[in-house]
Amino acid sequence: MEGKLSYQIVKMPLLMPFETSFGRQFDRVALIFRLDADGITSYSECVTDTDPFYSYENNFTALEIIDKYLASHIPKLPEPGEFMEQVSYVKGHNMAKAALEMLLWDYHARRNGIPLDRYLGRSKGKAEVGISFGMDPIETTISRISNALDMGYKRIKVKIKKGKELGILGPIRDRFPDISLTADANCDYSIKDMDLLKKIDRFNLQYLEQPLGHDDLIYHAKLAKSMSTPICLDESITEVEKAQKAFEIGAGEVINIKPGRVGGLTNSIAISEVVRENGGHCWVGGMLETGIGRAYNVAMASHSNVDYAGDTSPNSRYFKKDIVLNPFVMKDGFIEVKRGNGTGAEVDTNALSGYKTAEGVIKVWKM
């Protein structure tokens, strides 16, 4: 059997800059993988970017880890779960692992002639959609929220940072007293900011996402006990066992499952099981993916263990032109998942070439 694993790096300008507590992003520099095997072509996206600001990984560490340690397992086309066991000796580097694990999900789903969400199992066939707003002048944010609500989004999330939270959340709550609203701090606070964080309780958020350190659970548990707002963990949950520990010590009631952050869809499903067993809630987040990466998130978001609206907004809001020909559209706050076999994404190879800044072949094989 012949096969090839290759990659392209694409630099796609964002329609609007996206500002979080860790910086302002102007483009999405995406690392796209392509697997050709048995006449099947699969694409996946590594959620790393150029900088190690959300996590320690970036496009270059991911490429190196894939090239040096992970790619050698691909020619045998293992099932995704099997692949994850084979590469468990590599510590961390979940985003790199996820990029190949997802390729294998798409490959096997296509080989079996079924859509990815059905191959994952227990699909609801659709995903409830929320939207995440970066930090902008408050009038801009308010008008964007108003548009998003008109479009049918089920939940509004805004980025906050230390010292700016009251000025962001106050005016939004005044203007939209009843909407499902959440805030994401991307680790900007420390436990010493407890008194400030408690002031957030007055805004009646559905949850507060990742207020404290990227690898912290203990102080989140301490904070969760002193706030009425439920805590949602994003950065801190990098493994299935961390999700289990989070529930054991009460570090949060909600988990933002990002398939890229947790090493792929096998671990995403396992984390959703932990959430269900512990009576928590979960939803599927995003990393400003192109239409290639988004498709994996949407498949996971349709899993019946996922009970809250995700950051799975159609990415026409981020890019003027996507690199897939059939990007998801939202209707009445839901995305219908089914579009054909595997992820169903039809990659626009012209658009891909247009955005390309680098490419390479990682491995070619004949068995």
Ligand code: OSB
């Ligand atoms: O923390 O959820 C986050 C984007 C980049 C890095 C981190 C995060 C985000 C988002 C965007 O909130 C969600 C999306 O992809 O629409």
Ligand code: MG
């Ligand atoms: Mg987050």
